[in-house]
Structures are given as structure tokens and as C-alpha cells.
Amino acid sequence: ETGVTQSPTHLIKTRGQQVTLRCSSQSGHNTVSWYQQALGQGPQFIFQYYREEENGRGNFPPRFSGLQFPNYSSELNVNALELDDSALYLCASSLGGGARSGANVLTFGAGSRLTVL
């Protein structure tokens, strides 16, 4: 089975620019979650998509937005980049959109490291 793949692996942007990060979920998984991991911190939940709908959102401003496509792949878009947006952005896929057993055992990608100058 294929794992979670993310692109690009590294990118550099300047303040005010916009960025799009992409994620292909593991085969058979229908739910995608996005996390932001700052240096020395644990992953912070941004949002989750299930059946192409946002299924939960963390404490991130509206300039963080996302999409899920019919093939369960996903995009994270960040507008008006700020210096504090510099972080590793992790995509994780899972099976199920809320059922207790097995759901939200996350399979992570390698991440996209964003640097904002």
C-alpha cells in the first residue's frame, strides 16, 4: 500500500505571499488532517476533511483554508503569509470520519517545511 505523500518538501516564501501544499492520502483512507509543527513543539491541529467537507478545525485563522478532492487527496492553502507561519506542515490520513474504533489512527506524511522570510 502507498503511504501519505506530500509536496513540496521544502519551500521558501516571503511575507504576504500565498502558498498551497498538497497531500495524497494512503490508499483506502478517506479522511485527511493537517497539522502545523513549529520547531520544538508537537503537531498543532489545523483542520480535518472527510468526504470533501471540513470536519473540524483548530485555532487557526481563516487565511488557513483547505480542500479535499473526490480521490481523497487534499490541499492546504495559506494566504497573507506571516513570519510565524514558518513551520513543518504535516498531512495525516485515516479511515473513518468519527467512528470510535480505528478512526483517527493517523498515518503521517513526511511534511512540507515552509520558511517565510
Added chain:
Amino acid sequence: AQSVSQHNHHVILSEAASLELGCNYSYGGTVNLFWYVQYPGQHLQLLLKYFSGDPLVKGIKGFEAEFIKSKFSFNLRKPSVQWSDTAEYFCAVNAPGGSYIPTFGRGTSLIVHP
């Protein structure tokens, strides 16, 4: 909302030493509990999980964790660490109150000297 505390941010051990990493969460209801591990240069991956039943759960590579409901804790243990256990360890909790979305702790960096 749930939160997770990992009290040891950096742990340094010699091979064969015993390991215990602390994890406490704040949520009064039913929870699912996880430990994830990130080896150098690799993705975050699941080490073990607790959903229900026996509060002592066993994971990969000889790790185990014990859920103590009265203490809101889910500490990770290994009797004898190896150099290959050098990694970042993250405790996570989710709860049925939302969408079962895991909340992660800050992480513990473990270095094992050969």
C-alpha cells in the same frame, strides 16, 4: 477541549536503562490515547494506542503504556532501551466530544547512548 502535557522534554539514557515518559491529559470523559514516535529522518508513526479494555497496552519494539484513569495519565515505558530507540515521542489524546481529532503533546526527545 482536551490538552496533553508531556513533562520530560529531553531525556538522555544509556543503553539497557529503563525508560518512563510521562503523559497527562485534561478531559473528563472517555478518551482514546496514543503514543506516536518519530525516528530521525522518518515520518511520525503510531507506537501504540488505547481505546478500551486492558489499561496496559503493548506496542511495537517492546514499548508499553498504562492508562490510569484516576490520574489522567498514559505513561510510556520500556524496560531496557536500545540505541535505536533514539527518537522524538509524542503523546496524543482524542475524545468523542468532537470529531475524534487527536491533540498532541509537545513531545519528548529521547537520546540513547550506546
